[in-house]
């Protein structure tokens with residue numbers, strides 16, 4: 153994730169130690185657990201192909217052992233997702249198990265069942281991220297249920313009323329990109345804590361045809377960077393690290409490079425990993441190439457598993473690794489490259505660097521000097 157509010161507004165957040173770490177780690181800091189494919193919605197852009205049928209979840213014991221393993225690996229955050237994670241019967245036990253091990257618990261939810269399902273586990277939850285993809289008509293269309301927007305917003309308000317940290321998750325698509333201001337206004341009006349804009353990844357039911365083109369993407373991110381200068385909440389983007397480079401190109405501030413260097417760009421399979429509802433371990437939710445099978449995660453990173461090894465060395469494989477910004481980007485989202493080209497190591501098709509450079513020219517020499525001089529900024 154790229155914290156635009158940190159880059160543009162200097163706003164510090166608790167999650168900065170994960171977003172801008174000061175040292176390398178052997179194991180992931182963030183583990184995303186896809187607890188279930190069951191869901192009461194049927195979203196057009198669902199990355200996990202959830203909903204629409206009844207799925208059998210893995211036994212609780214699998215997830216408890218996974219959490220124990222995560223604890224022994226020093227995982228800092230667990231994100232409970234799905235499907236709709238609150239529809240998984242034993243979600244409370246999993247959240248409690250994580251909290252008992254000092255792991256921060258985040259829930260990624262469609263928000264519609266928060267009022268009924270959140271209270272039993274609220275004491276074990278640190279953050280609730282509610283998906284909201286625009287105003288009612290647009291959100292309901294994307295989510296496949298009339299009234300989904302109203303319920304999601306009510307759910308976010310309810311979670312907030314319990315004293316929890318709550319934010320929105322907005323996926324940028326061709327159907328909603330011009331509503332980003334409406335989403336920002338919602339965060340402000342509802343006094344929420346965060347909003348994260350996700351770039352679409354073409355996996356599950358999310359097809360490339362639903363995405364914006366790269367000029368539009370660049371326009372949207374430029375706009376968000378401008379807004380991020382003065383927000384009183386956390387404003388992030390996810391799944392396209394070139395957004396951080398754009399912040400540098402616009403501001404020309406070399407000190408931003410220190411933050412981007414610490415962030416390291418896409419670190420799927422290194423600092424982040426995902427476990428599917430079937431117990432398969434992947435680099436992230438959007439890259440359907442397995443690393444191995446849970447719950448014995450440690451050995452996958454100790455081994456390391458072949459994919460972990462290659463991801464650690466991705467500079468040797470990724471098509472665009474000669475890009476001068478590779479050290480702060482790491483080549484973007486592998487899953488999107490795979491979806492479009494069939495090659496895991498191809499260029500991320502959502503990279504808009506060339507157009508960004510033509511709008512905000514900065515000499516490569518200027519960048520290289522800033523980049524290689526540790527005292528600069």
Ligand code: SF4
Nearest residue numbers: 472475478481484503
């Ligand atoms: S060309 Fe590759 S490394 Fe450079 S900004 Fe784009 S995705 Fe990142």
